[in-house]
Amino acid sequence: MNPIDPAKAAQFDTATFGAGCFWCVEAIFQRVRGVEQVLSGYGGGHVENPTYEQVCDKTTGHVELCRIIYDPKQVSFDELLEIFWKTHDPTTPDRQGNDVGPQYRSVVFYHNELQRERAEYYKKELDKSGAYKAPIVTTVEPFKNFYPAENYHQNYYNDNPAQGYCYFVIKPKVEKFEKVFKDKLKKN
Numbered sequence: 496m497n498p499i500d501p502a503k504a505a506q507f508d509t510a511t512f513g514a515g516c517f518w519c520v521e522a523i524f525q526r527v528r529g530v531e532q533v534l535s536g537y538g539g540g541h542v543e544n545p546t547y548e549q550v551c552d553k554t555t556g557h558v559e560l561c562r563i564i565y566d567p568k569q570v571s572f573d574e575l576l577e578i579f580w581k582t583h584d585p586t587t588p589d590r591q592g593n594d595v596g597p598q599y600r601s602v603v604f605y606h607n608e609l610q611r612e613r614a615e616y617y618k619k620e621l622d623k624s625g626a627y628k629a630p631i632v633t634t635v636e637p638f639k640n641f642y643p644a645e646n647y648h649q650n651y652y653n654d655n656p657a658q659g660y661c662y663f664v665i666k667p668k669v670e671k672f673e674k675v676f677k678d679k680l681k682k683n
Contacts, residue, residue, distance in 0.1 A: 507531055508567050510575050511538065511604040511638055513558040514583035515591025520561040522652035522665050523582050523672050528681045529569025534562045535648045538604060538641040547645055550598050559598050562641050572610055574679065576617050579603070582672055585621075586629035592664065601633040611635060 514520045517535035524533045537550050540557030550557045563575065583591055585601045605611040614635040622631050643649075652665045673680060 506566060506568070507564050508572070509606055510563040510565065510572060510610070511560055511606065511641060512563065512575075512579050513539075513560045513600060513602040513604070514579060514585075515559070515599045515601075516594050516660075516664075517559040517561050517644065517648065518651040518660070519583075519591070519665050519668055520559075521650070522669050523578065524561060524563050524575075525650075525653070526669070526673065526681055527565075527570055527575070527578065527676075527679055529566045530563055530681075531566060532562075532564040534564075534643055535651070536560055536562060536641050536643040537598075539602065539636065539639050544642050547648065551596070553596050553598065557598060557642075558600055558602055559644075560602075560604070560641060570679065573613055573617070576603070576614060578672070578676060578679070580617065580621060580633075581675065582668065584627075585618075585631045585633040586627045588632045601631075603633065603635045604638040605635060606638050611637075 512520060521533045521535050524530050537545050537557040538560045540555040542549060542555040545555045545557050549555050565575065583601060589595065589597045589600050591599050603614040605614055618631050618633060618635065621627065652661050655661050
């Protein structure tokens with residue numbers, strides 16, 4: 496994880512999304528042009544500084560999240576929302592694929608009124624469009640808290656591409672994302 500340059504910090508904004516396993520969400524958003532930092536963590540619950548094991552016990556109320564620090568001059572919140580909606584299944588409550596439990600629910604934690612309005616608008620329009628066969632269950636909630644996950648969870652896919660979950664679950668998601676959103680990718 497690269498620290499944010501304090502001299503540049505004022506130009507950045509924050510988005511916080513839960514869309515299943517944070518390893519998948521992190522791997523997608525790390526590739527987006529204008530995203531400065533993606534940090535995996537836990538939020539929305541009632542226990543301070545929870546551990547991965549506590550969150551997996553499903554008693555803390557926390558969701559696996561990614562905090563995305565981005566430059567709004569390069570990528571808008573609306574563009575981040577588009578990526579969010581199209582890279583997970585927002586119709587399955589407490590589940591993404593084989594990952595099941597309340598910690599995997601789909602949620603947008605908004606940091607200001609504009610983010611709330613945009614997330615609710617996008618959700619309503621997607622539901623009306625019939626893009627999904629089932630209703631969208633993603634919640635749009637005020638940002639409450641965020642606790643960074645343990646170091647071994649950070650940059651997980653990039654550091655462990657041959658690990659089974661990475662190879663069979665995350666890699667296909669990343670490849671699909673790179674095809675669909677090639678105009679939004681960071682340049683190497």
